[in-house]
């Protein structure tokens with residue numbers, strides 16, 4: 001059973017963002033699968049954690065660039081949420097240097113709940129604004 005499931009209701013209505021959000025769900029599922037494998041493979045886990053780390057940063061910068069471009073008034077607040085998450089995730093992963101598996105299992109709970117709440121809550125706040133701006137710019 002995947003730990004997170006994309007059913008389309010989380011969509012923002014902006015293709016590039018929705019694609020990236022879906023990809024984030026896939027990465028979380030992949031991390032969960034690898035962590036709960038009968039004999040977890042540390043190298044493969046590290047690769048997944050690294051790629052998740054990079055993908056999260058990449059996604060945040062895409063989203064922030066779009067919000068900045070269209071002048072979303074909540075940009076600074078939204079950026080701060082992203083940054084706080086990155087800091088917290090990095091801290092959790094650093095703590096994992098002694099017992100990597102246990103730390104990752106605990107970190108996963110935080111990562112999943114944060115990402116799901118963020119995508120289904122905070123990101124939805126800018127969705128109507130961004131959809132309207134993108135539509136307007138297409139009409140020009």
Ligand SMILES: [Fe+2]
Nearest residue numbers: 021063119123
């Ligand atoms: Fe997002």
Ligand SMILES: [Fe+2]
Nearest residue numbers: 063118122123
């Ligand atoms: Fe966001």
